[in-house]
Amino acid sequence: MRTYLRSYFATLFAGDLAAFGAPPTDEALAGHIRAEQVSLVLGYSFGIMLANACNALVLAVALWQSADWAFALVWAAAVSSAALFFGLQARASRRIAKPQFVSRRTMYRLVRNALALGTAWGVVPVAFFANASSGAQLVITCLCAGMLAGGAFAFSTIPIAAIAFTGPIFLGTAICLGRDGDFIYLLMAVLVLVYGSVLLRGVFLNAFEFRRRIIAQHEAERTVRQDPLTHLPNRVAFNEALNGALNRLSRSSEEFAVLLLDLDRFKEINDRYGHPAGDEFLVQVAARLQRCTRAAEHVARIGGDEFALIMSNLTRPEDALAIAERFVAAFADPFPIDGFEITGAISLGIVLAPRDGTTSHDLLKHVDIALYRAKKSGSGTICFFETGDDQSARDRRALQHDLEHAIEADQLFLVYQPFLDIRKGRVTGFEALLRWQHPTRGLIPPTVFIPIAEESGLIHQLGEWVIRRACAMLSRWPDDIRIAVNFSAVQFQNVSILQTIVEALDAANVAPNRLEIEITESMLISKYGSAPAILNGLLELGLTVALDDFGTGFSSLTYLRKLPFSRIKIDQSFIRDMLTQPDCAAIVKSVIGLAQDLQIGVVAEGVETADQLEYLRQTSCDEVQGYLIGRPMSGSEISALLDHDPQHSVHAA
């Protein structure tokens, strides 16, 4: 019972209408309602307090001739200075941004102040009415009535504060009127009672309506600011929180950190296990991330697989690192979804404000750059932003700018690396590899500029150029020679590539089966929806498709069964180590066996030594490619080579 009463009174004095039968809310929402109530009261406070001070002075003047003038003067001085003090305080706090949450303690203080001021006015009829002149009595009556109405209006959203303020005035008036015993005064007392109850009823109706409106508005805002899947704050809420943190930084130098997290290989999970499983994965990730943070901090989901956290009041950068490490550790255990154990991982970028920026634009740009470096360094990496990062981002942008003009400036060219049929000892074709001769930076390798082209979308233009150039070159070579062209995952976004291929083959007048497209494993499970359509389109056109870098990506055995590849290319990392590491040798042997069983060709990439070639010959590998057979060469070198040896019997060195 005691606990019940204690909790009831705590709710009552916190201005919560649940104490008067309204449905209870959680503390976060209750705090938000209190913030709205207090903000409204503060809005009126300065004017009302000024009126209080004036009224107190009017009363002192009206009682100047009365026997109680000295007490009235002291009373008026105390009330008007208290009213002015509170009024100025209210005005000052209005200048500060409106809080989203107000504690119960603040509301207790407000109710207490209302009671104190109400009591001060309640004293007036009791202490001064009897000895006052009839004119002064009229002034007292008017003032009390005005105070009652004003108080009820000011506290119309907080009934308990309205009761605390008006209650003593009603009581004082009732005592004053009842004490005399005069019938007219008794009638007046009844009138005051009726008047009071109508006033309070109005206060309650208004307060309930106000609360209902705030809750509805809060719900609406929550849907705008909340990610519907994970129920975490979304990008809108995150941006607001970031602006709030920046405001606090400028006002009170409160430092903070922004952590940006990206799920590694989320697209693969989505594609492999289906979208419902992908959604469930995100929900579980959100819950694990939220468990790693401090109570007042909320991880936000700001993109498909991107999460962010603002760590306010940061004392040391190590604190941000500690949370980041907790995030990484949260992925140690797999996620149980639909009977599967799905493993996940994240990469993280961190910026510190003000060190890394004092505007949201700079901070977001820099955290993105830090995340980019983290992702490049591999899963589970955490990177703080470094000034050098900015330089490398600028470099990337400059390179992208130059790449935009590289085709028309004739800076791109293809080199060709041969495939050797081991059994026949002759060249069967060449892989076209793109090169960029930059006017000032020299020769830039594709591993540098292809990712930039992919990120910027330039790859479509580049890819089309490569296809046309490769087909044109192919037309100069014998009919039994094929050419292989690399395809990026991004190119699978653009169905028009099929048209380009048809046009290029037509223009060069070469048979489609001489053109091979090399795609990587990761492309098969890429996010690009049109991938299967384009793959089938390629096959329908009569092209062959090779699976590049086999063994380095996600297991694509299922795809091997589903899609009619003509060749698998074993990644060079396995070839490099197969003579020293038994596991690599086992993988090479089983991939060759697999290709034979599936009746498709198999090429070993990166063959550099005669021993490697011999081993591959013994394991019945079909074709090899690597520096031992030939480095990438220019078109004219290849033409000269083929002209010189019509049988293409280029033997290994």
Ligand SMILES: Nc1nc2c(ncn2[C@@H]2O[C@@H]3COP(=O)(O)O[C@H]4[C@@H](O)[C@H](n5cnc6c(=O)[nH]c(N)nc65)O[C@@H]4COP(=O)(O)O[C@H]3[C@H]2O)c(=O)[nH]1
């Ligand atoms: N250490 C060693 N390396 C060898 C050996 N034999 C060949 N290589 C290199 O291995 C890479 C093989 O190409 P990739 O796996 O398709 O990997 C290619 C491919 O993914 C991409 N790329 C090249 N040209 C194009 C293109 O036109 N379009 C697209 N989308 N990507 C391209 O750039 C990657 C790198 O190309 P490159 O720098 O030309 O590097 C080439 C080649 O020069 C060897 O015996 N030892």
